[in-house]
Amino acid sequence: MKLEIVTKSDQNDIQNQIILNIKELISFKNLEPGDKLPSERMLSEKFGVSRSNIREAIRKLEFYGILVSKPQSGTFIAEIGTVAMDGMLNDILNLEDPDFKSLVETRILLELKTVRLASLRRTDEDLKKIREALEAYAEKVENGEDAVQEDLLFHLAIANASGNSTMNTFMLIITPEIITNFEKYHVCDSNQSVRGIKEHEEIYKAIESQNPQLAKEKMKIHFGTLYQYCYHSDK
Amino acid sequence: MKLEIVTKSDQNDIQNQIILNIKELISFKNLEPGDKLPSERMLSEKFGVSRSNIREAIRKLEFYGILVSKPQSGTFIAEIGTVAMDGMLNDILNLEDPDFKSLVETRILLELKTVRLASLRRTDEDLKKIREALEAYAEKVENGEDAVQEDLLFHLAIANASGNSTMNTFMLIITPEIITNFEKYHVCDSNQSVRGIKEHEEIYKAIESQNPQLAKEKMKIHFGTLYQYCYHSDK
DNA sequence: TCTTGAAAATTGGTTAACCAGATTGGTTTC
DNA sequence: GAAACCAATCTGGTTAACCAATTTTCAAGA
Known part of the structure; x- marks a missing residue:
């Protein structure tokens, strides 16, 4: 029982780490809303994690409306503005489980x-x-x-x-x-x-x-x- | 642009179809909270869809607290009771996009x-x-x-x-x-x-x-x- | 020089094979 | 007879190869 919980939270940690990496990448490369993110393969290589982990993290950011992925084309930064994106990413990273x-x-x-x-x-x-x-x-x-x-x-x-x-x-x-x-x-x-x-x-x-x-x-x-x-x- | 939207909604349709199938399976097999669902492989074969589609649908039901999947063990029905599960599944299937x-x-x-x-x-x-x-x-x-x-x-x-x-x-x-x-x-x-x-x-x-x-x-x-x-x- | 278009490269999505941990069932041991 | 143990099996997760659609490239044609 204990173990299972640990893996779950580890899993969450990995995902948050990836989101943090993506955030830094966007900031470093000066990517703006509408711009294309590097491909999933490239991200998985760059961050040293599996592509499925990347996909999962992207899904999460898609859920919160920060990314939009188009099939056979790429993953794009949603048109919500740089400031909002940055602020929201911080908030998402700091989200705590509901009591x-x-x-x-x-x-x-x-x-x-x-x-x-x-x-x-x-x-x-x-x-x-x-x-x-x-x-x-x-x-x-x-x-x-x-x-x-x-x-x-x-x-x-x-x-x-x-x-x-x-x-x-x-x-x-x-x-x-x-x-x-x-x-x-x-x-x-x-x-x-x-x-x-x-x-x-x-x-x-x-x-x-x-x-x-x-x-x-x-x-x-x-x-x-x-x-x-x-x-x-x-x- | 049109195409993209169509694929998105098709995607959603597939997922909802899978959820409906799972609902029917649970009902047919009289599965109760705590019981184990058939493995992802089995479900993908039974429903004639890819395993990733199955996994996606399971994730959605996990998000809504209806399923719980344990690594290397199986996917289980959450302990929320048969009645609540059934009612919630109906609601999830009928969810409409927010205006x-x-x-x-x-x-x-x-x-x-x-x-x-x-x-x-x-x-x-x-x-x-x-x-x-x-x-x-x-x-x-x-x-x-x-x-x-x-x-x-x-x-x-x-x-x-x-x-x-x-x-x-x-x-x-x-x-x-x-x-x-x-x-x-x-x-x-x-x-x-x-x-x-x-x-x-x-x-x-x-x-x-x-x-x-x-x-x-x-x-x-x-x-x-x-x-x-x-x-x-x-x- | 600009347009055209087809081939090559790139993409997210899908598939199938593989992995490590959990489960199971039977066998051994006391 | 019960407990301990081990191997076969089954599981969700991961990886890598593949697919079809999209985008890019660049040379041919006007």
Whole structure:
């Protein structure tokens, strides 16, 4: 178990080292947005790492919008300006893994917004999906089973109905880590789940009646416990 | 240009097709969290695609926390439960590319929060970095140059000072797309930039004096124009 | 001198062979 | 019978050769 983690972080180190090398190369060669990077082969030779490592690092920088690679042509620096590129590269190199508190804080922020947007923009189709998620959750809880997953799917359905694809994506990104940490720290107990049904129903009703203010209010209540955890804990 | 876009989207289609295949395989074989997926070779043969395509799809699902691959051992289904896995896979397959409105909406949401957190948690080191970003921005504007990048670096410095790694990452993710769209739609003109200096300074002062409410207020004012764009446009 | 166009070189993507570490199953040993 | 051990096998990762599309080069033709 230990070993595996070490390799993972080593892997990350290598990737960050490559990104640092690329950054220095760009700076040294005075490359500007739109310019072509040396080929993957050349980079792998120059940095003394495998081409797949290079490709991986390039993918990461592509994800953050700093590079754009065109098939059979080359990898180019995105048109975001030298200054932004340099600043962002620094930030990417300094990125730290999210802690649980940071996740919860972000989740609450996102959800208080998505629930508002959902109540404004939801289609009938959206509403139906939320209803289904709600019922799946209620059924699980009533059977006394663990319903963390169904809980989160209800919230994801709301994010989906918000009509904001960015927030929807972000919710998807943090969800698995929320689940893992919930199970690790046992944040919710079964009593809370029973109460959760009523809270979910209230949120649903607010969305149904297209009342954004009420929806946000009910979501805030629903997050009551988490809120406390987030703002009164040292974790 | 057209061709390139087509290949990109084709590429995406292939990846989504693989993810769909994996989803069906999991369902068909009744695989549960913790179980091992067939090896990459086997999957590539079964689905009739290259192993690198398989690896790429697995990486994507790893990013969304659904799979975990261990070197020299296998790829495993993450411990997030069958229901959550299934629901998330559906959501991932239906993910749509973010539109500009969605980006701006999310940016405003994030920044009104990060500026509050930054004013509460900023260290002296953070403050210094924000100050530097502010000065770089002011200098560019006073020279009559375009300062979109410096503008965003100022905001990223605030996100960095927020002490919330998740929000920081999210800000990094949306920044390049914001830059690209700003340049495309010419959202800001130079007059706005001059006014922007004063606004940035006010935000800085609020963070310096650790006044979260004021900081949020000043940020809201700063977003005035964008706000309008966001809520009174059909785009 | 400029245009044209075909061949050569270069590129990211793909494929297949290979590697080292992990797993597995059976055999030995006590 | 159980524990220890070893070798065969299987795994994700790496490497190197290959591919098809793109870009470059440069000589032929006007």
